[in-house]
Amino acid sequence: MKSLAYGIFFTLIAFSAIAQQQDSILFFNKGNITETVFSVEEILVRPTCACVGECSCGMTAEDNYAENRFSCTDAILAKNGRIELMKRGNFAFEPVMNGMASDRLNLTIDGMKIFGACTDKMDPVTSYVEPNNMKSVSVQHGATGSMFGSSLGGSINMETNGATINANKPISGEVGVGFQSAALGANALFSLNYSRARWAIRANGVYRRFQNYRAGGGEEIQFTQFEKWNGAISAKYMPTDKDVIRFDFIMDEGYNIGYAALPMDVLFAKAKIYGLTYQHYPSQTWFEKFETKVYANTVTHSMDDTKRPNVVMHMDMPGWTKTFGGYADGRLKFGKHKITIRVDGYHTNARAEMTMYPNNEAPMFMLTWPDVDKLDFGLYVQDDIQFNIKRSLSFSGRLEYLNTSVIDDFGVQQAAVFNQDVSVTDHRLLKNAAVSYTEILGKGFSGWLTAGYTERSPSITEQYAFYIFNAYDGFDYVGLNDVRTEKAIQGDLGFKYDGKRFQARATGFYYHIYDYILGGIDSTLDAMTIGARGVKVSRNLESAYMTGGNLELSYSPLKILTLSNTSSYTYGNTFEGDPLPLVPPFKNVSGIKWSHKKGFVQLECESAANQPRTNPEFGEMKTPAYALLNLRASYYFNFGEKRLTLNGGIENLLDHNYRTHLDWGGIPRPGVNGYLNVSFTF
Amino acid sequence: MKLLFVGVALVSAIFTGCKKDKDPEPNNTEGLVLIATGYTDAGGIKVSLYAKDSLYSQYTPLFVEVRDSATNAVIEDAHIEIMPMMDMTTMVHSAPYENPSSTDAVNGLFPCAVVFQMPGDMGWTLDVHVHEHVNGGEGEVTFPLVVMNPDPTRTRVITPLNSSSSRLVVSYVLPTEGKVGINDFEITLHSRETMMSWPAIENYTIEIEPEMPSMGHGSPNNVNPTHTGNGHYEGKVNFTMTGLWRINLTIMDGTTVVDSTAYFDITLQ
Structure with a gap:
């Protein structure tokens, strides 16, 4: 038995050598990669049915889903081969897709724009939708994602569950609890759906409380605790069979969130999200669907250094964003053409303050985000042409007008110190276009090719930051109001094979980025933050490029046995040949899984190569390679239509002390972590 | 509509005109x-x-x-x-x-x-x-x-580094309140030739370096004051946040440093 275990272990090590795909260790519970062969665009968190209009799907329990709903949303995203997570604490990681972080991505919830209120990006939008409230995540790369906004890296849209109208089952829901050992963490979740013939209402809640976790070797990592709850209410009404009105409300509050890699923690982070949607399914065959939505959201964020030892000077750093917007889109069909047209608009305001309290002196106040208003309008058109059963072509284009202004005179005066006049309104016209060609090359074998041009506006930090400290490189950041729009020419190539026993997917991408926005050291400026290494001011690099790809393989020699392997690699350079910062190294996840009718056992090995290509100016450390073993199992019992599911496992089985290249501050990730979840669906 | 605007303009012109007539001698000492x-x-x-x-x-x-x-x-x-x-x-x-x-x-x-x-x-x-x-x-x-003695100190009498020259009187003029952003900066510089003669110094070079003493940082793009007349030196001082700022001075006769100890504090509320 022992030799068998060793045999498997070494086989896996050899098989993967280097790699990692998902961010499993940090979370209570992970999905299993073997089971997850993602489509190009969707990560299905729970199975959905494909009916047009309102559906009343039964919920078929799936291994993945059972595990996923205890995970954090970011962990689910990380299972996509092209998404990585940037870690600053043990909470709400920032997704990084194709080597690009949130400034270069669109992150939306049900198509709603939401902007984090933390200047240090401690509150990525992914934390506001809990997995048990998530139907699917659509991931679109580069310009193909411009339906949701202009971006370079692509779009990640999280779709919430919403209430389900199903008169045959008026009451349905689930309750669950879970525990994990590394951070003595507890999760509790519930959802309840009540449905009548024409309307339904759904309530959803999650509570998580984690203490400091222990890294490999047993060391307790201070300031990694957190506590949060998330509640959502969704109501749906169908006045006719062709009309749906839906209202959604999400409230998310986090407290006492430790950020080990930063000099301070989060006192609270609060978000309120409102959305009202109307959908109409016309009778005309050429008009498939009309949808319109109005939404509003607020995010409030406050940092806290009172629990830290040796604080030189206490400071408060609150931040706010307020956003409202809407869109209307129609899906039309003319012969071979399927056309989608969307008009959208939003207005957002972002403000962040910093007040320091020296002893016996007046407080020191500044605006780190100088009360910035953004007004944005976009027009998106997509035409999918199905030439025949084998070939299809898709065009999409987006034109976006963005108007940015600083509304607080204090901010205008501040920026004048850097000889920047931010009193003038900044106008930008952003253009995005993509063309995609897909062909079925043989039985189960298809390929696709995408070419695109994208533009993105600078983020508020890149344009208006006023001494925002970045704990990763230790520099204070100052924005540049007339930093140029970033542009990219991109290409994407992919092949997929879906056989009976064997599945494979290979993708490759290339981005040539012009006017790449990156902070550059200005040695004439004094750092503001005590202990900072200097000041960086936003600037445009002439160009940069990023390329990479991923390969997913899955093989089932027996019905009950699946072997899988996923690997990915990204490479980025500036035009001068320097490595781009924060580029993940080669990584790999291999798994072996024994399935049973009512459960499975899975062993997976995740590993990553070292990353010797670092950008020293960015303060990057070289990151050593690592390999981990995770063991997972799941089993369920049926009681009529009700089901009790148990799943559990041990992550980082060998208690390896490791970190990933995108982790801030060289802080190791959790060591050996046992977890057990119990959930009951009815 | 247009007529209404003209009317309003006319009325307000008459009104302000009347006000002026009623008060031909404005109170020139108001605020003093x-x-x-x-x-x-x-x-x-x-x-x-x-x-x-x-x-x-x-x-x-x-x-x-x-x-x-x-x-x-x-x-x-x-x-x-x-x-x-x-x-x-x-x-x-x-x-x-x-x-x-x-x-x-x-x-x-x-x-x-x-x-x-x-x-x-x-x-x-x-x-x-x-x-x-x-x-x-x-x-x-x-x-x-x-x-009375102001808080903070607004005048410094300096013994120059080359003790052969006379004592200097440096006095702070602007900014009085100070704001975050760009501020006009002004000081005066005089020398004590005799007890009864304190002429303005008109040919010195002055460099300023603002800093926040409790943070240890300064501010960018300050403009060193230059002589504008009667011993007044005017430049620009930049403050990046509220709080206590110290403006350090280096006073030079040509390239010879006469003093580098003088400073003035200002607290921005």
Whole structure:
């Protein structure tokens, strides 16, 4: 038995050598990669049915889903081969897709724009939708994602569950609890759906409380605790069979969130999200669907250094964003053409303050985000042409007008110190276009090719930051109001094979980025933050490029046995040949899984190569390679239509002390972590 | 609609016009503090001395009002010379000062200035010599003054590094309140040639370096003050946040550093 275990272990090590795909260790519970062969665009968190209009799907329990709903949303995203997570604490990681972080991505919830209120990006939008409230995540790369906004890296849209109208089952829901050992963490979740013939209402809640976790070797990592709850209410009404009105409300509050890699923690982070949607399914065959939505959201964020030892000077750093917007889109069909047209608009305001309290002196106040208003309008058109059963072509284009202004005179005066006049309104016209060609090359074998041009506006930090400290490189950041729009020419190539026993997917991408926005050291400026290494001011690099790809393989020699392997690699350079910062190294996840009718056992090995290509100016450390073993199992019992599911496992089985290249501050990730979840669906 | 606008414009023009007519002599001493009033020893002149605030040991703009002592009519054409004096019992000295630059009053007042280089409850006096050109009267009045110590310090008397030169008086003028952003910066520089002679220094080079003492950082893009007249040096000082700022000075005669110890503090609320 022992030799068998060793045999498997070494086989896996050899098989993967280097790699990692998902961010499993940090979370209570992970999905299993073997089971997850993602489509190009969707990560299905729970199975959905494909009916047009309102559906009343039964919920078929799936291994993945059972595990996923205890995970954090970011962990689910990380299972996509092209998404990585940037870690600053043990909470709400920032997704990084194709080597690009949130400034270069669109992150939306049900198509709603939401902007984090933390200047240090401690509150990525992914934390506001809990997995048990998530139907699917659509991931679109580069310009193909411009339906949701202009971006370079692509779009990640999280779709919430919403209430389900199903008169045959008026009451349905689930309750669950879970525990994990590394951070003595507890999760509790519930959802309840009540449905009548024409309307339904759904309530959803999650509570998580984690203490400091222990890294490999047993060391307790201070300031990694957190506590949060998330509640959502969704109501749906169908006045006719062709009309749906839906209202959604999400409230998310986090407290006492430790950020080990930063000099301070989060006192609270609060978000309120409102959305009202109307959908109409016309009778005309050429008009498939009309949808319109109005939404509003607020995010409030406050940092806290009172629990830290040796604080030189206490400071408060609150931040706010307020956003409202809407869109209307129609899906039309003319012969071979399927056309989608969307008009959208939003207005957002972002403000962040910093007040320091020296002893016996007046407080020191500044605006780190100088009360910035953004007004944005976009027009998106997509035409999918199905030439025949084998070939299809898709065009999409987006034109976006963005108007940015600083509304607080204090901010205008501040920026004048850097000889920047931010009193003038900044106008930008952003253009995005993509063309995609897909062909079925043989039985189960298809390929696709995408070419695109994208533009993105600078983020508020890149344009208006006023001494925002970045704990990763230790520099204070100052924005540049007339930093140029970033542009990219991109290409994407992919092949997929879906056989009976064997599945494979290979993708490759290339981005040539012009006017790449990156902070550059200005040695004439004094750092503001005590202990900072200097000041960086936003600037445009002439160009940069990023390329990479991923390969997913899955093989089932027996019905009950699946072997899988996923690997990915990204490479980025500036035009001068320097490595781009924060580029993940080669990584790999291999798994072996024994399935049973009512459960499975899975062993997976995740590993990553070292990353010797670092950008020293960015303060990057070289990151050593690592390999981990995770063991997972799941089993369920049926009681009529009700089901009790148990799943559990041990992550980082060998208690390896490791970190990933995108982790801030060289802080190791959790060591050996046992977890057990119990959930009951009815 | 257009007519309505014209109407409104007309009414407001008439209204403001009327207001002006009713008050032909605006209160030119509004916002000023009356320091002292007295009559000259000869010439029948009533002299009032105003300042923006009580007097502090700093660069202090003063305003002299001259009236005919019989009719109390304001006289706006006069030649005025002032002389500050400090009697310390063991010794007597003067201070840097600026006479009114013209015989024409500005808004009914003759602006002048004194750099009080030290505080004193007793001992400070200001002689005001007036030769008014309306009636031809001439005389002098002496006002005893109380000069308080400002917080923070606004004037520094410096012994230069090359002890052969005279002592320097550096006094802070602007910014008074200060704001986050770009501020006009102004100081005055005088030398003590003798106890009675404190001329302006007009050819020095001054560099400024603002810093937040509790943080240890400075601010970018400051403009070093250059001489603009009468010993006044004007530049720009930038503050990046509220709180206590210290503006460090380096005073140079050509390239020779005369002093690098002087500084002025300002707290931005």
